Amino acid sequence: MELSERKKRIDDELQRFFSSQDIGEGEIEKVFSEIPAFILRGGKRVRPALFLEGYKIGGGERIDECLRASLSIELCHNYFLMHDDVMDRDAFRRGGKTLHKAYESDFDSWTSVSLAINTGDYTNTLSFQSILVCDFPKDRKFEVVxxxxxxxxxxxxxxxxxxxxxxxxLSKVEVEEVLQVHRLKTASYTVACPLRMGFLLSPRAREPASSEIAESLGVYGREVGTAFQVKDDLLGLFGEEEETGKPVTSDIEEGKRTLPLVIAYRRGTESQKEEMKSIVGKKLSENEFKTIREIVKKTDAKRESEEMAEEMVEEGKRAVGDIESDFLVDLADFIIERSY
Amino acid sequence: MELSERKKRIDDELQRFFSSQDIGEGEIEKVFSEIPAFILRGGKRVRPALFLEGYKIGGGERIDECLRASLSIELCHNYFLMHDDVMDRDAFRRGGKTLHKAYESDFDSWTSVSLAINTGDYTNTLSFQSILVCDFPKDRKFEVVxxxxxxxxxxxxxxxxxxxxxxxxLSKVEVEEVLQVHRLKTASYTVACPLRMGFLLSPRAREPASSEIAESLGVYGREVGTAFQVKDDLLGLFGEEEETGKPVTSDIEEGKRTLPLVIAYRRGTESQKEEMKSIVGKKLSENEFKTIREIVKKTDAKRESEEMAEEMVEEGKRAVGDIESDFLVDLADFIIERSY
Structure with a gap:
């Protein structure tokens, strides 16, 4: 699919961005040089690809300039990851060390955490900067910001x-609450925001009908983005470590309230509930991990989560029915089919 | 001085801002309601007062609207404090609990740290929002952002x-490095940035000579802002706890590389150096604290720090010589004289 081509162009642009950026001197530069290392060693670049698509949907033709602006959402995404990794105390990401773990080769562990928080904050300013400096009219950039x-x-x-x-x-977590987190946290900035940012830079954004298109992109984003996160939850349980780049047990060990887990708990028998409570949130043995997977399957929580994701994807596709974009249709399908 | 009047108006505006803000529902709102509690219980509002002054210097007359925009820099300041308190593991601020400590009444200690990081990030978006929504032309707001x-x-x-x-x-820390931290960290956002943000909203910012004024405000900000932080370092050693709102021993216990400390170390005798090394960065006894104070006095580091602050303030005043602003002159003097 076209995503891999876009990824290549976006990665080139990221390389150029970092080699042209002034990220402090001496010791400061050494600390901040972990930013390109962290970003460039992985990631699918779904968000800048969607930024570009939003721009194309709006009739935009200055693709190179749009690519530069699109880095904004990738930088923002990585800023979120940096802070998330601190909060989750994760040690690995994209087959390498998380930021606060990487800093431990030179600093004590609390300083490493502090540096990771600060480097995240810094990455956020880079995100804003890549919009502010791009060559589009100020009033358009204002809307994007x-x-x-x-x-x-x-x-x-x-x-x-x-x-x-x-x-x-676990017994008190509602399915709707899990979906609300997915909508607020992932869907908003993974799909809806980049699509709308790109669209706001495009010529069509000045037309009277633009708010309808922006609205449709928002609905598509909410639905497909939530499905993306549900799929992530499923891959976190049933995916392959080599493909997802993180240990498949980590969601359970961290006690994440994922959709399949919460549905399985709601539907489980008393003894399944007890088993789940005793396993979730702790270091897992191979057997315990199998047990959780089986409960999620037996309670039909796996199938129901998959079906919910599929329905969302369908609703998302309907929302952009009038917008001509093979990319959006392909992406929606890819989200369901992906294994990484 | 006029600062206390401005503080009152800014506090009113902050109250209004928070009562009109939508900061999530239910549990989310409960967590974010710590933001107004944290901000409103203390602070001198130096930064929004300077924002207002920059606007007046540029001939601005829409004072109420400018006040609303000026909240931006106060919110940004508080966001920095929230993250700083996490990094420094401070428990108290402005005579109350720091954010991550306040959350401990409802959450475990790591979740409280995570929430404090996230609430800081959230406060940063409020900072941007208060510029984005204020009633000034978009191209001006763009420059402010x-x-x-x-x-x-x-x-x-x-x-x-x-x-x-x-x-x-301590033996390897250079005086110039300490000053660089003060310039980058405090001076830039405490004085230079608010002055320039306010000025950028003003009518005069559109005139050809505006860049010269903005430049002078930047020099004033750098010098007076650095003096402000040096004074803070001195108050951290010689101030009164009731006035500064934080334990006077905390800078030494945290091992902060303050200007008087670094100068004292450089100038100390071998035995003073040894004493300093053995005391700094640990829980202090009353006697050890006295020892540090005495070394800083005996080595003339106190006097030299004071003189450096005074020189900076003079240089700052010279930079704005042509700009008519009693406020800037008064503020510069206040920074030297203040005891809190």
Whole structure:
């Protein structure tokens, strides 16, 4: 599919961006040089690809300039990952060390955490900067910044709820709450925001009918983005470590309130509930991991999660029915089929 | 001085801002309601007062609208404090609990740290939002956002260097490095940035000579802002706890590389150096604290730090010589004289 071609162009642009960026001197530069290392060693570049698509949907033709602007959402995504990894105390990401773990080769562990928080914050300014400096009219860039800020606000609301749910007993977590986290946290900035940012830079964004298109892109984003996260939850349980780049047991060990897990708990028998409670949130043995997988299958939670994701994808496709974009249709299908 | 009047108006505006803000629902709102609690219980509002002054210098007359926009830099300041408190593992701020400590009444300690990081990030979006929604022309607001982003970038570079110096043996820390942290971290966003943000919203910012004024405000900001931080370092050693709102021993216990400390070490005798090394960065006894204070006095490091601050303030005043602003002159003097 076309995503892999876009990834190549976006990666080239990221390389150029980092080699032209002034990221401090001496010791400071050494710390911040982990940013390109972290970003460039993995990632699918779905978000900048969607940014580009939003721009094309709006009739945009200055593809190279749009590519430069699209780095914004990739940088923002990586900023979120850096802070998430700190909060989740994850050690690995994309087959390498997380930022706060990487810093441990030179600093004590708390300083490494502090540096990772700060480097995340710094990456966020790079995200804003790549919009501010790109060669589009100021009033357009203003709208793009606004979209980014409003989206970030929702993401932090989602992250807040996610952290609260993490502390809530599994028995008290509602399916709707899990979906709300997915909508606020992932869907908003993974699909809806990049599509709309790109569209806002395009010529059609100045036309009277533009708000309808932006609205449709928002609905597509919410539905397909939520499906993307549900699929992530499923891959976190049933995926292959070599393909996803992170240990397949980590979601369960961290006690993440994923959709299949919460559905399985709701549907489980008393003894399945007890088993789940005793396993989730701790270091797992091979057998315990198998047990969880089996409960999720036996309770039909796996199938139901898959079906929910499929329905969302269908609703997303319907929302963009009038917009001509093979990419959006392909991406929606890819999200369901992907194994990484 | 006029600062206390401005503080009152800014506090009113902050109250209004928070009561009109949608900060999530239910559990989310409960977590984010710590933001107004944190901000409103203290602070001098120096930054929004300077924002207003920059606007007045540029001939701005829409004071109420400018006040609303000026909240941006106060929110940004508080976001920095929230993350700083996490990194420094401070428990108290402004006579109350720091954010991650406040959350401990409802959550475990790591979740509280995670929530504090996230609430800081959220406060940053509120900072951007208060510019984006204010009633000034888009192209002006665009410039203000740019100023804020560029400043934040420097602040993170300064924070990075600060964290590195914290891990560097006292004997290897240079006076110039301490000053660089003060310039990047405090001076840039405490004085220069708010002055320039306010000025950028003003009518005069569209005139050809505006870049000269913005430049002078930048020099004033750098010098007076650095003096502000040096004074903070001095108050951290010689101030009164009731006035500064934080334990006077905490800078030494945290091992902060403050200007008086670094100068004292450079000038100390071998035995003073040894004493300093054995005391700094640990829980202090009353006697050890006295010892440090005495070394800083005996080595003339106190006097030299004070003189450096005074010289900076003079240089700052010279930079704005042609700009008519009693406020800037008064503020510069206040920074030297203040005891809190």
């Amino acid at each position: 606004k979209e980014l800020v409003e989206t970030q606000k929702r993401v932090y609301e989602g992250q807040c709820l996610d952290l609260i749910l993490h502390e809530t007993p | 740019k100023e804020l982003v560029e400043t934040q970038k420097r602040v993170y570079e300064g924070q990075c260097l600060d964290l590195i110096l914290h891990e560097t043996p």
